[in-house]
Amino acid sequence: MAKQTQRAGLLQGTLDMLILRTLLYGPAHGHQIGKHIQRTTNEFLQMQHGSLYPALHRLERKGWVVSKWETAPDGNREFKYYRLTEKGRKQLLAEESHWKKMAEAVARVMWPAAEES
């Protein structure tokens, strides 16, 4: 129950950025991406598959990632691996800088004293 109340609603478009950023480490399949985001945020962001898969397919549709069925390193199963494209890399950069500006702007409003000191 506690987890559920803490589950943060992601801002629109933020999930796309997180997925792209995750794929910067190399190709990964859906499950890995979800788990990675969950683990990195100390379970703060519970990945909902209901939005993860639509997001992945949306990115693919836009041409920012490509997908391919590949055998997993353990060798006995196939997964659909997503890979960042050049276009996706550019998009990541653009979104990152946009997000940074946004975060700074929000911070300036929220904690004005810290800014002055």
Added chain:
Amino acid sequence: MNWWQSKKRDEDLERELRSDLELEEEEQREGGVSADEAPHAALRAFGNPTLVREQTLAVWSWNSLESLARDLRFSLRTLWRSPGFTVIAVVVMALGIGANVALFTVVRGVLLKPLPFHDPDRLVMLYEAGLHEDGTPSFNPVSGGMYAEWKEQNRSYSSLALAKEIRVGLSGSGGQLPEKLNSALISWDLLRTLGVQPALGRDFAPSDDNPAANGTVLLSWGLWKRRFGGDPGILNTAIDLDAMRYTVIGVMPQWFDFPDPSTQLWTPVYHDKPEETMTSYSNHLFRVVGRLKPGVSASQGAADMKLISRRIHNAHLDNPFVFRSANSRPLLDHIVGDFKKPLYVLLEATSCLLLIACLNVANLLVARAEARRNELAIRTALGGGWLRLMRERMIECLVLSAGGGAVGLLLAFAVLAWLTHTRHDLSRVESIHIDGAVDAFTVGVIVMCALFSGLIGAFSTSDKRILSALHEGSRSVAGASSRAMLRKVLLTVEVGLTVILLIGAGLLLKSYERLRSADMGCITQNVITMHLGIPDARYSTPASRANFYDTLLQRVRALRGVDAAGFASVVPGQGQATDWAVTVLEHPPLPPGNGMSVLGRWADSKYFGAMGIPIVEGRTFDASKRLGAANEVVISESFRKRYFPGEDPLDKHLRVRGRDAVIVGIVGDTRYEIGEAPEPVQYLPLAAGVETVGTLVIRSSHDPEQFALPVQRIVSEMDPDLPVSDILTMNQLLGKSTLDQSFNTTLLVAFATLSLILAVVGLFGVMSYVAAQRTNEIGIRIALGAKREHVMRKMLLDGMWPAVVGLLVGLAASLEAGRLMRDLLYEIKPLDPEVFAAVAATLLAAAVFACIVPAWRASRLDPMQALRAE
């Protein structure tokens, strides 16, 4: 996106989700979850795979038709699962749409399509007007003399042409019987004025259209095919019309039916009519068609004619029958004038019917939404978007009304086939068929119906209510009653519309009854009439004519079973036909420019007895006075009232038709047309040998129709070339002239009955639903000691109020609707209290009938069972 592509994507996605889910399951196991629990735990962590799949696929197809197709399949499936509902909804829609499409097709064909002539907007019909200056525009036929003046003096029309409908006898030839045909006398330039060419052969030339020319005739396509086998060799051969030779010069196109749908022959008017008729200013016989010159407006043209008419009138002040003015109206208005009002009234009735059908379907949909509340609630809970559900319901409505539209179109086809078959008299009946515009209209109606019934249904359930449905469970008493409210409001509207239709139908029905029971002033039972005419050419002397009719009547009266027989040029119910100028010799001369014109008929001395027209005073003609000696006249009661007030007309003298005649008798009034007040009539003796054409009447106490054959045999023995036509009983003859009324009445009564049934079914449905919803409550009431009669009365009253409110609203609206129909009514007011009372009673009875069964069932409820049921 192609379906195979989407299918591949679907499979791909399913595989992806499955593999990821398996991995999750594995991880759960590794995390210490038992093997049994792992799949469930994985699913919990993963979420609903089906929903994920749906949403992910939606990324690929959010604007595509694919989801529409899916919804369509879905709604077809749901409709298939509830065939009862589907069939009822489709049938109701089909009735509404079918009636509308059929009537729209008729209205379009008859009233809206331009006439099939060249540049038809420039064509007008011209009339003489203003003999009696009472202000109302009159549309009188035009005299030959006035036409000639108009043609010569006007500056507004590029051409003016004449037409007159007549009947001619076509002689038997090549083994075929002689027959009587509807024909038209036309001036040589009529077809040119309309911009029409014969399909075969040539048009009339000016040289055909004068008394000295040889007779020429144009045939209708139908006559050519039927009588002459469609043989092109008929051109330039001769046929005999009324014992005169005519050379066939052409055949008209199949669609051409001017001036009347039944016209089969066209002959030149100046050739056929004597010169004195064509130059008379007081013999008003003809229709005049004009084509306006470019740039001249219709009102300018009419003003031009008015001026000329006034000038001619002033130049002939001694002749009291020269009209002083003129009128014009578009040719289309002239042709369809009689049908315009009834058609629009019927169209309004069908729109009412359609609205009722939509309301009924909306009502069904609301009921269905209630029944599906749980399903919808669950789907909403699982993430089905509100819009998505809305769209699904709209598509369902669209499927329903499209189905209804398709069936309705078939229905319309059938109705139109029947209509064109039964209503030959309807002008332009040949231009009625379903075409692109009608198809577009059908599609429009379908979409409108779907939107209308769908939106009403959709607004009855908001998503909040859907969610609360699950909380409410089945113990819903308060919620249900508010939804029943919406259905009751729909019902109220439906009942109101039904009342309007019922009242319209009631008014027409009563008016029709009045019409049929109108006293014609003569016997209408057991009388048969036959039309007969002897050609002038062969019966040129008065003696030969008088002898023919003498012999004929003698032989007919000698037939076994004939109680009485007579002959008159025009019998009651055949219209005004002819009127004759008349002066009373004993009266001081009327001031110049004034004259009496009274309906005139030729009759034999026993005609009054045969028709049961009472002789009020004096006697009938003296049968021994024949030819020049036949100098007697009989007048009708209203003739006496109008022209001999306070004096005895017997033995006074009338100058009429060039002879001085003494009034020997006064007979009862008759109506020249059912539904018209009796007019004064004067009768001259047939024995004078002037008239050649008329109607033979035979009265017999049993089955007068048996005389059709013997009389035809007698006629053919006397003259083998003489056709007998229009063999009708008096009732059929009158029925023909009330065909229009009976048609309108039948249709409107059918519509009203249909809508009453729909309203009753709707009422019954809602009441049953309300009763079912309140089973629990009623059970408690009865358990607590409520009397069953009280329960029943309460349920009944509950069901009656939409009916009563609807009735009141409908009655109020009918005041307006009745006013609209005033022109169609005969001798009754639009606010006929009897009709209103009858409709109110019928409706209330129907409403009680619809409510009593559910109410009774509710009052019979076993409280224990009712409480246990929940």
